[in-house]
Amino acid sequence: MASELNLIPAPDRVERTGGAGPFSGDVRTDLDPSLGPEAYRLTVSADGAEIVGGDEAGVFWGRQTLRQMLGPEAFRRAPSARGPVSVPYVTVEDRPRFAWRGFMLDVARHFLPKDDVLRYVDLLAAHKLNVLHLHLTDDQGWRVEIRRHPRLTETGAWRRRTRLGWGEPALWDERPHGGFYTQDDLREIVAYAAERHVTVVPEIDLPGHSQAAIAAYPELGNTDVAGTAALEVWTDWGINRNVLAPTDAVVRFYEDVLDEVLAIFPGRFVHIGGDECLKDQWRESPTAQARIRELGLENEEDLQSWMIRHFARWLATRGRRLIGWDEILEGGLADGAAVMCWRWYSGGIAAAEAGHSVVMCPQQEVYLDHAQAHGPEEPVPFGWVHTLEDVYRFEPVPPRLAGTPHADNIIGAQANLWTEVAEDRGRVDYQAFPRLVAFAEVAWSRLPGPDQRDFEDFERRMNGAHYARLDALGVGYRPPGGPHP
Numbered sequence: 001m002a003s004e005l006n007l008i009p010a011p012d013r014v015e016r017t018g019g020a021g022p023f024s025g026d027v028r029t030d031l032d033p034s035l036g037p038e039a040y041r042l043t044v045s046a047d048g049a050e051i052v053g054g055d056e057a058g059v060f061w062g063r064q065t066l067r068q069m070l071g072p073e074a075f076r077r078a079p080s081a082r083g084p085v086s087v088p089y090v091t092v093e094d095r096p097r098f099a100w101r102g103f104m105l106d107v108a109r110h111f112l113p114k115d116d117v118l119r120y121v122d123l124l125a126a127h128k129l130n131v132l133h134l135h136l137t138d139d140q141g142w143r144v145e146i147r148r149h150p151r152l153t154e155t156g157a158w159r160r161r162t163r164l165g166w167g168e169p170a171l172w173d174e175r176p177h178g179g180f181y182t183q184d185d186l187r188e189i190v191a192y193a194a195e196r197h198v199t200v201v202p203e204i205d206l207p208g209h210s211q212a213a214i215a216a217y218p219e220l221g222n223t224d225v226a227g228t229a230a231l232e233v234w235t236d237w238g239i240n241r242n243v244l245a246p247t248d249a250v251v252r253f254y255e256d257v258l259d260e261v262l263a264i265f266p267g268r269f270v271h272i273g274g275d276e277c278l279k280d281q282w283r284e285s286p287t288a289q290a291r292i293r294e295l296g297l298e299n300e301e302d303l304q305s306w307m308i309r310h311f312a313r314w315l316a317t318r319g320r321r322l323i324g325w326d327e328i329l330e331g332g333l334a335d336g337a338a339v340m341c342w343r344w345y346s347g348g349i350a351a352a353e354a355g356h357s358v359v360m361c362p363q364q365e366v367y368l369d370h371a372q373a374h375g376p377e378e379p380v381p382f383g384w385v386h387t388l389e390d391v392y393r394f395e396p397v398p399p400r401l402a403g404t405p406h407a408d409n410i411i412g413a414q415a416n417l418w419t420e421v422a423e424d425r426g427r428v429d430y431q432a433f434p435r436l437v438a439f440a441e442v443a444w445s446r447l448p449g450p451d452q453r454d455f456e457d458f459e460r461r462m463n464g465a466h467y468a469r470l471d472a473l474g475v476g477y478r479p480p481g482g483p484h485p
């Protein structure tokens with residue numbers, strides 16, 4: 001049935017009740033909490049359209065389903081068709097599989113203007129995705145205005161030049177690149193997203209991936225190690241050794257930062273990164289070594305864990321929850337902290353078994369910066385290849401957890417789009433779509449196991465209507481036949 005109406009993501013139950021009639025534009029809505037969070041029942045009959053939601057979000061998702069039944073025209077900003085649209089009479093009962101259905105946009109490697117971010121909120125909402133994770137800081141740029149520490153954006157938001165892709169030998173765009181969001185910009189994004197039942201999760205990445213901050217405030221770095229003076233905002237890609245110093249002064253600085261971040265982003269979760277922190281400088285730094293002894297720690301891993309635990313407690317006393325990349329498990333993690341699992345499944349399994357909430361986003365499955373087909377015509381010959389079908393067969397709950405109580409700790413899944421090689425909205429669209437559509441169905445719908453999934457049916461719905469919806473929305477997706485048909 002989902003297939004006949006080309007609904008995406010596929011609802012739990014669709015029943016055609018016979019016939020069709022013109023759609024007046026009116027929708028009666030009601031709430032019935034017994035349906036559960038984000039659930040809805042949509043009825044279209046000769047009496048008109050009605051949506052009963054388990055909550056307001058459910059009503060909103062019901063509207064998204066109805067919109068798909070009105071034809072691709074309904075995805076334009078204003079209709080170009082004349083006359084009333086005919087809508088089939090149906091009952092749809094639906095609810096999401098996962099509470100966290102996320103998309104991460106890396107606005108640090110390449111800054112994406114506010115309007116493009118707002119547009120992405122619309123695109124997520126149309127696919128019943130409900131978390132926009134903004135990766136706001138990295139070595140190559142700091143993108144959030146912090147009033148107490150203005151140089152973070154005055155200096156940290158701009159880099160001298162940009163490496164073009166990952167190819168060797170390196171090629172450079174010698175023009176400066178940069179930009180940042182003011183706090184009002186971000187409040188606008190948060191409010192716009194909230195109207196669409198999308199939560200924005202900010203990420204302030206620490207203690208690695210912090211060179212832009214260190215370039216702005218050199219005292220944040222390990223200044224007692226050779227080669228750390230006068231760093232610039234990084235112009236290359238990858239992992240570098242310039243990490244934050246593990247001192248109280250640095251912790252206080254980031255508390256100031258997070259104070260302002262919390263005032264902008266009201267959501268429960270705050271992401272503090274924790275990924276790919278090389279420990280070389282901490283090994284070389286007398287200050288860091290003294291710190292290890294002072295805190296009674298064993299090694300540099302413990303030092304990172306000390307920092308992360310500190311922020312986990314700091315956030316908890318403010319009613320928030322820390323989430324971080326799976327490296328935050330190393331050296332032990334504070335209770336209540338959540339883990340975003342990107343390095344295969346093992347970190348997520350360990351975290352779930354230890355009682356932590358987990359969001360699954362393994363780079364081997366759902367990294368949208370990776371190429372989506374083999375072949376030289378793909379603009380991004382980087383990382384693994386994840387085809388549309390691969391993403392459709394992504395299963396967030398690993399077999400080892402399936403059927404155990406720990407499976408409930410997998411609160412959701414996320415697709416991540418790093419932007420080293422996606423420098424503007426067109427490239428972001430191309431990398432994200434259509435794979436994000438397949439991902440949305442994985443995160444929302446109760447699909448069978450990866451091998452039993454009916455990818456042909458998904459493709460039929462894509463070809464039958466969804467590409468036309470994306471066209472109406474103006475999405476620059478990768479065409480089914482490849483970039484050069």
Ligand code: TNX
Nearest residue numbers: 275276325342367369383418
């Ligand atoms: C790893 S995933 C990173 C990013 C890169 C990405 C490229 C993660 C937590 N860190 O810094 O952009 O690989 O795919």
